[in-house]
Amino acid sequence: MKCKKIVLKQMYNGFPKKSDFEIVEEDVAEDLQNGEFLYESLAISVDPYIRSLVGAGYKRGDTVIGSVLVRVTKSKIEKFQKGKLLVLNCGWRNGGKAKESDVFFVRDDMPALVPETAGLGLYGIAGLTAWIGWILVCKIKKGETIFISGAAGAVGNVAAQIGKIKGCTVVGSCGTDEKVEFCKNIGYYAAFNYKKESGSLDAAIKRVAPKGIDCYFDNVGGSFSSTILRHMNSGGRVGVCGSISAYNETTPVLAPILQPTIGKNELILQGFRLRSHVSNYREAYEDLKKWTIEGKMKNYEKVTKGFENVPDAFIDMLRGGNVGKAVVRL
Amino acid sequence: MKCKKIVLKQMYNGFPKKSDFEIVEEDVAEDLQNGEFLYESLAISVDPYIRSLVGAGYKRGDTVIGSVLVRVTKSKIEKFQKGKLLVLNCGWRNGGKAKESDVFFVRDDMPALVPETAGLGLYGIAGLTAWIGWILVCKIKKGETIFISGAAGAVGNVAAQIGKIKGCTVVGSCGTDEKVEFCKNIGYYAAFNYKKESGSLDAAIKRVAPKGIDCYFDNVGGSFSSTILRHMNSGGRVGVCGSISAYNETTPVLAPILQPTIGKNELILQGFRLRSHVSNYREAYEDLKKWTIEGKMKNYEKVTKGFENVPDAFIDMLRGGNVGKAVVRL
Numbered sequence: 001m002k003c004k005k006i007v008l009k010q011m012y013n014g015f016p017k018k019s020d021f022e023i024v025e026e027d028v029a030e031d032l033q034n035g036e037f038l039y040e041s042l043a044i045s046v047d048p049y050i051r052s053l054v055g056a057g058y059k060r061g062d063t064v065i066g067s068v069l070v071r072v073t074k075s076k077i078e079k080f081q082k083g084k085l086l087v088l089n090c091g092w093r094n095g096g097k098a099k100e101s102d103v104f105f106v107r108d109d110m111p112a113l114v115p116e117t118a119g120l121g122l123y124g125i126a127g128l129t130a131w132i133g134w135i136l137v138c139k140i141k142k143g144e145t146i147f148i149s150g151a152a153g154a155v156g157n158v159a160a161q162i163g164k165i166k167g168c169t170v171v172g173s174c175g176t177d178e179k180v181e182f183c184k185n186i187g188y189y190a191a192f193n194y195k196k197e198s199g200s201l202d203a204a205i206k207r208v209a210p211k212g213i214d215c216y217f218d219n220v221g222g223s224f225s226s227t228i229l230r231h232m233n234s235g236g237r238v239g240v241c242g243s244i245s246a247y248n249e250t251t252p253v254l255a256p257i258l259q260p261t262i263g264k265n266e267l268i269l270q271g272f273r274l275r276s277h278v279s280n281y282r283e284a285y286e287d288l289k290k291w292t293i294e295g296k297m298k299n300y301e302k303v304t305k306g307f308e309n310v311p312d313a314f315i316d317m318l319r320g321g322n323v324g325k326a327v328v329r330l
Numbered sequence: 331m332k333c334k335k336i337v338l339k340q341m342y343n344g345f346p347k348k349s350d351f352e353i354v355e356e357d358v359a360e361d362l363q364n365g366e367f368l369y370e371s372l373a374i375s376v377d378p379y380i381r382s383l384v385g386a387g388y389k390r391g392d393t394v395i396g397s398v399l400v401r402v403t404k405s406k407i408e409k410f411q412k413g414k415l416l417v418l419n420c421g422w423r424n425g426g427k428a429k430e431s432d433v434f435f436v437r438d439d440m441p442a443l444v445p446e447t448a449g450l451g452l453y454g455i456a457g458l459t460a461w462i463g464w465i466l467v468c469k470i471k472k473g474e475t476i477f478i479s480g481a482a483g484a485v486g487n488v489a490a491q492i493g494k495i496k497g498c499t500v501v502g503s504c505g506t507d508e509k510v511e512f513c514k515n516i517g518y519y520a521a522f523n524y525k526k527e528s529g530s531l532d533a534a535i536k537r538v539a540p541k542g543i544d545c546y547f548d549n550v551g552g553s554f555s556s557t558i559l560r561h562m563n564s565g566g567r568v569g570v571c572g573s574i575s576a577y578n579e580t581t582p583v584l585a586p587i588l589q590p591t592i593g594k595n596e597l598i599l600q601g602f603r604l605r606s607h608v609s610n611y612r613e614a615y616e617d618l619k620k621w622t623i624e625g626k627m628k629n630y631e632k633v634t635k636g637f638e639n640v641p642d643a644f645i646d647m648l649r650g651g652n653v654g655k656a657v658v659r660l
Contacts, residue, residue: 052590221589240592254584259551260382262570264600269599271592 005063006092021311037075040095044316044328045120063091087119094307118299121325130158131284133239138215142167150219152179154325171208175320205231223255238269300324335393336422351641362406365651369400370425374658375450376644393421417449424531424637448629451655460488461614463569468545472497484655501538505650534563555586570601630654
């Protein structure tokens, strides 16, 4: 069968451009070995981590990595028969052949009341990242003030919902007034548009977190985070997840050094990657499921349509164009 | 009785100068209430943390803080009779009146085989800091490669000895060739003079730590530490103790941001202050004592003489002039 994939046409330099990507056709042989299956893609996830991996092993002509929601069309795996919905780590493809180890998530593991694409958002990498950051890394506690940068984003919106459920005062920052409104609707105690507060970031932080910040979900890094750290209470914990402020820069990004603040406020900063916590996924899914069924948690997403628009959706997401998880439905 | 103290004549701006300090005479009434004693000072400790506290509560005319080794001359406390040697948190004074809560350490708690001034070094703030950083914060393990910046300094030399005792490969950096030599003699596997490696710091680090760094005792902060972090192994731990690179700057110090490295290498950075670990001092002293008696651990110090030379010794220490703990004997 004929399938399409999106490959890196050239290594992008700084902010990715549409012309850095190329759609390529490929022939996929339809005969299957045991343990293989064919699929058609239904939706593709575009995530910041995809940007960060260029330079770390990517080369020209490689298929762009990413999670994809697929439907099985033909199978030699008993548990994944035709029609089954799965999330695969297969990269930006509209269909193809895969094996069991490519399967990241099975739709049956989510409550029926969320859309299938929640497997790319709330029940995907974004939701797991939020759960691991707060529950395993920062160990947020009832009554604490917790701050989320990238407050309305894919990870941020789930982190906020978890924080609210855990009895925390959830505050955060984002880049548009529309996002600030969204934040208020999903449980934030307060949020601000950092682009309007650049002259008085300290004042904005004090306004939303007058008692100081106990935990910080750092999705952005850079100078912004240096400022947040100065407002943290003694013994505060920081989950270092992403550094979107640095992904698209071609020279090293400088910011006020963190060590004086880390030392003085006895902070703990901990970096984490999803793949080191695979053994905790089950526990995370159980929590997310329970909260979804109880009506305390929702999947928020921004949907773009069309395989050919995946690069545009990716670039838009890096620019902060998404409220909730950015996905592309084919 | 007439005593002398050293006060801050003006708030120093950038690097401290001798003229920022002033010796002032004071009259100390010799009559004692219960729980008080008189003392004469034998030696004064000069430490980096003293620099960092200016701006955080100091004002003109305040006596400079610091630990002092004293001999009790008259007492209304049964356990601290005349002749007893104590370390007090009394600031830069050549004598005075104190009470039990000013006592930091009792000479009787050290083995007789170390000099009395070890109460300011190996058994003082420096030694406790080294012990807490490695044992409680980083939890160093046998076989790990551990890196110490400020390798030959007050904290660094003790940290190195502890690392060696714990079966680690101890490596580090310092600022003179003389210090590199000293490092080799106290148990470092390798050390380098960072001032000679500024063009190829990465190469120097790879040379001394070819298998990467598992734990890092960060005494300096800044750009140097940003580079060290990039050479850390996954799951590495960093004890953030001091930031001497920033103490004397008048504008915020910038360095390449840490978050991408913290995230990618899943590092844990933890700031710590001594006063939060008072309940562990006893355990620390027991370890240090045991190691001293077994001949595995020594007190290294650089001694200056004369009360009037305390400011000079302080400034010299900030410039990196000391090998081991900088103390001033009166």
